[in-house]
Amino acid sequence: MTTSIHLPPHRLSAAARRLRDDVRSFLDGELAAGTFVPRCDAWMSVADPAFSRRLGARGWIGMTLPSAYGGHDRSPLERFVVTEELLAAGAPVAAHWIADRQMAPSILRHGSPSQRERYLPAIARGECYFAIGMSEPDAGSDLASVRTRARQVDGGWEITGTKVWTTGAHFAHAIVVLARTDGSPGDRHAGLSQFVVDLPAPGVEIRPIRTIDGEHHVNEVIFDAAVVAEDSLLGERGAGWRQVTAELAHERSGPERYMSTVPLLRAWAEHVRQHGDASAERELGGLTARAWTLRQMSLSVAAALAEGRPPEIAAALVKDLGSRFEADVVETVRRLAGIEPRKHGPGLEGLLAEAILHSPAFTLRGGSNEILRSVVARGLGVR
Structure with missing residues (x-):
């Protein structure tokens, strides 16, 4: 017997649409002032603490957190609107992204009162950044094969092990x-x-991993008998897998899982408008239709989060389809644009070069697509 994934359509409220206008106006002003240049995959690779603080001052980080913890008591759907506009603009949001996307909800749900008071207001201000230590060497996408060990010692915990592909650990707090x-x-x-x-910390070494673009986005983090305080435990002892599974719904379902290459798609759309032929217009139309479908799916997952429904299976499906779409955008533009990709080049040339170098990771990060399909299949009762 199998079940189905229910992704009902959702329509944004008038207030959410007004919020979208406010975000677009802000971004237009930032672009006019030259504070950033649109980039592909900016949510993962372009960190600008000053930009994050400006977003925090406007109430656009920690939006769903309670005001008691520095948040703004807004819905996941309103947060969806803000993140969607930031991604479409290719804004430099990597500094605060992980903290806002998944650690703020996780600390709110599982953290102690002192952890909530310490971290959540700073996250909402755009002043506290997090990294996630999940993946390990030789484990591939098998998240459960954890060898990092934490043992209780006098006054705390001693952690020994290694994490890899740890985005932003070099600037995380x-x-x-x-x-x-x-x-x-x-x-x-x-x-x-x-x-x-907390970082930096005695016994914790952060080693850069240079990716194919020659830049430093991810890291290897080594814990060599690092001793942390007793109250560093997040949630319940032994409940880590359940907590991580809920956390991954936030990580996998957001619009960043299909919008990493939307700045490239937008630039190519303008190129097609000026120079394109019927073939390019057809391909552009197909990609646009897929983007719209993925948007509706992601919006439905945001609505499920707003209603307190568990969206883990739907989130895995969105991430699988979305990451393949991101790569298809890159390949289609490369094939049809008729330009030479040039790293740090202007406009479409630079966006295409950047997207080509980042695209191998799209179907791997956040769980490989093969793993995600297994999650979906198990959720549907398929054997």
Whole structure:
């Protein structure tokens, strides 16, 4: 017997549409002032703390957090509008992205009162940035094969292990680490716990990993008997897998999972308007239709979050389809634009070069597409 994934259409409120106008006006002003240049994959690779602080001052970070913790009591749908506009503009949001997207909801849900008071107001101001310590060497996308170990010692926990592909750890103020507190790797999902580790910290070494574009976005983070305070435990001991699974719904379902190359698509649309032929127009129309469909799916997941419904399976589906769409945008523009990609080049040339270099990671980060299809299949009861 199988079940189905329900993604009902959702229409944004008038207030959300007014909010969109406000964000567009702000971004137009930032572009006119030259504070940023549109970039592909900017949510992952372009950090600008000053820009993040300006967003925080406008109430556009920590939007769904309660006002008691510095948030703004707004809905996931209003947050969706803001993130969608930032992504479409290719704005430099990588500094605060992980903290706002998944760690703020996770700390609000699982954190102690002191953790909430310490981190959430600073996240909402755009002044506290997080990294996520999940993936490990030799594990591929098998997140459950955690070998990093945390053991209780006098006054705290001692963490030993290595995390890889850790985005933004070199500028993060804290990292959330998934470690094994009980059992062995053979226990799989049991015995895992999460810890909030402030950075920098004794016993924690951050080594840069240079990606194919020659830049430093991700890291290897080594914990060499690093001792952290007892209250660094996030949530319940042994509940780490359940907490991470809920967290991944926020990570996988957002518009960034299909909008990383939208700045390129927008630039190519203008190029097609000026220089295109019927073939290019057809391809552009097909990509636009797919983008609209993915937007409706992602918006439906945001609505589920707003209503408190668990969207893990739908989020995995959106991420799978969305990351393939991102790569298809790159290949279509490369094939039809008739230009030479040039790193740091102007306009379409630079966006295409950047997107080509980033595209191999689209279907890997946040869980490989093969893993995500398994998640969807299990959720549907397919054997």
